[in-house]
Amino acid sequence: MNKDQVQTLAAQIYDDVVANRRHLHANPELSFQEYETSKFIQARLQELGIPFTVMADTGVVGLITGELPSEQVIALRADIDALPITEANDKPYTSKNTGVMHACGHDVHTSSLLGVAHILQQLKADFGGTVKLIFQPGEERLPGGASIMIKEGVLQNPAPHHIIGQHVMPMIDAGKVGFRSGIYMASTDELYVTVTGKGGHGAQPQQNIDPVLITSHIIVALQQIVSRNADPRLPTVLSFGKVIANGATNIIPNEVKLEGTFRTLNEQWRAEAKILMKKMAEGIAESMGGSCEFTIMNGYPFLVNEEKLTANARAFAEDYLGKENVLDLDIWMAAEDFAYYSQVTDACFYRLGTGNAAKGTSYSVHHPNFDIDEDALKISSGLMAYMALKQLGN
Template sequence: MLHLIPRIKTLAAEAAADTVALRQHLHAHPELSFQEHDTAAFVTEQLRQLGLTPQPIAGTGVVALIEGRNPGRRTVALRADMDALPITEQNEVAYKSTNPGVMHACGHDVHTASLLGVARILVALKEEFDGSVKLMFQPGEELLPGGASLMIAEGVLENPRPASVLGQHVFPRLPAGKVGLRAGRYMASTDELYLTVRGKGGHGAMPEQNVDPVLVAAHIIVAAQQIVSRRANPKLPSVLSFGKVIAQGATNVIPNEVLLEGTFRTLNEEWRNEAHEHLRRLCEGLAESMGATCELEIRRGYPYLENEPALTARTEQAAVEYLGRENVVELDQWMAAEDFAYFSQAASACFYRLGTAAADGSGRFTSSVHTPTFDIDAQALETGPGLMAWLTLRELGEE
């Protein structure tokens, strides 16, 4: 099968300009989570032009099947997310967002264009492989409950059921032409925390007549950190952060209530559930001990993302075959969250990172994801489709 690598690289190079154009079109027309109607229509038309029969799923998602020889032998699923973020773009480029306040700042336009490029390559090679490839264009990665969970609920991992699921994500700290992987637990679960601390407001000069919810909230913020520092196994990464505190008082006015918002993240589902209970008891008990009350709402988010070790090892070896050892790196754990985690909990899955910074070392295209200046080196749109096509053929060849 190694003899196909030069052909894949040729096909990826020949399609690179078109893949870049697809990405630029998507970048210029971003849509928010679960509103990707035009994006889905665009993807559907591109797939139809390749002779495929795309179907809608999860509202604004799209799924299609590429059948090679003996299509029932084995199936590999490939995922790309399609939604954008509520960010105003600051890049001055020809393909700048035309939708005010909405931007592809997390690279989902890259993921979608890349998967369309993969489809083009695999359609050209479908007489060269046995099995089927399921293309999953997913809505709503950036918004709970996550489009992946909805697609799974609607049966995207059935009929046919994939033996493995692959996904890629842009990585602006890695030069174009390189990829990064990590076996095992890679990304964190994510839960949103909403606390309301209620006391009795009044004049700041007469604290004895009040129950100060600001003071109670301050104690909760500090005390809650002991859940991570003293309750969690120190070998298990956990993050508890409060990023929003609203106390509508004044210099001399103690408010009646304080609102707090935060996040809890970890890499173990059992500890995740346990930590929720610790946090609830701490918040309610501490508030009560100070004469106040506290209501805690925990909006459960995505689970942690697990890269199946054997599949990840095969993916790494295939990446080395395609890119060379020097262009495949091992990643650290990352406490950000991704709803690809749902696929990793339901099937053998591998989620890897695609380098998008300038390959010449100039320091261009290094703005982080979720920033208004995020952009990529176009070389990634040749590397990404070619590599994923090769990884797919390698997986289809597994016994």
């Protein structure tokens, strides 16, 4: 496949990709509620003459089959949901939905994959193989839209030999991309803890069982799971971000609610750690006269980039962008439900640079000021289309 052809088509549709991204950014919808987003995607695919099916209620799966003979199948994935964040930007495309924002770049992923669809549909006569376009709901919320899509057969009929996904990264400048082979992103589990004691007057602690004090001991002690039980060579993160003790300056409450996250890169250790955490927390509470209900909501597995596919994708990116614009990535302890796909078929999840300090687009994802340098959209669709075509053998 001629690289110049793809780059020319990508340049021609750039304005459309920007317009689609801005529309999606201005009209974000929360996980598993992406009804208007789904309709928008369906309408764009209909305009292009691409057949599609609807899965997982709001997910959309398009299919483009090249006219040359080939049995190869590749899937390309974009997530479509937004986050419960109030946007702080003042742009023409700022979110119209109060308290909802595309703060993780899923508007970029979706508009870029629509751009890929446009490019590949125009090249159907020139390539062989089948491309599955997966527009997936609910990446930001357990159990993860990917797990639902897989259960509903997204990786069947036809079954892709490979799957590729891209994700924005503001720490990388627009115009560049990043890759990492092997284990790349962490598993994630959500922790919900209720510590119960006996409330009462803060001036009479001897008459109470203080769940605030018990919870404090539990929070500190659980860090031993990381510092003294985890192999120091294995990245492990335990963080608590929510503590609710509805007492007052002189009131000890009956209970304290605690919420956190546990992340690692090894499934055996992941299972062991959850047993240790629960046992330790319950034991501390009991030893101090209280009780502890320790609930673990199992989240996404770790994400692994298959080495041969990732090496191929990186080589294609170097060809398309130049070696100086393709970077090495380190392990990333965030989690992604793309990991579910990587547990089923050969997968490559790479990073699209969107940062530009001069344009103020270096805020982290999940920040109310997150935005992108839209120059990133000049490469997002063309690169993914080119990688798909080359991986299909064209």
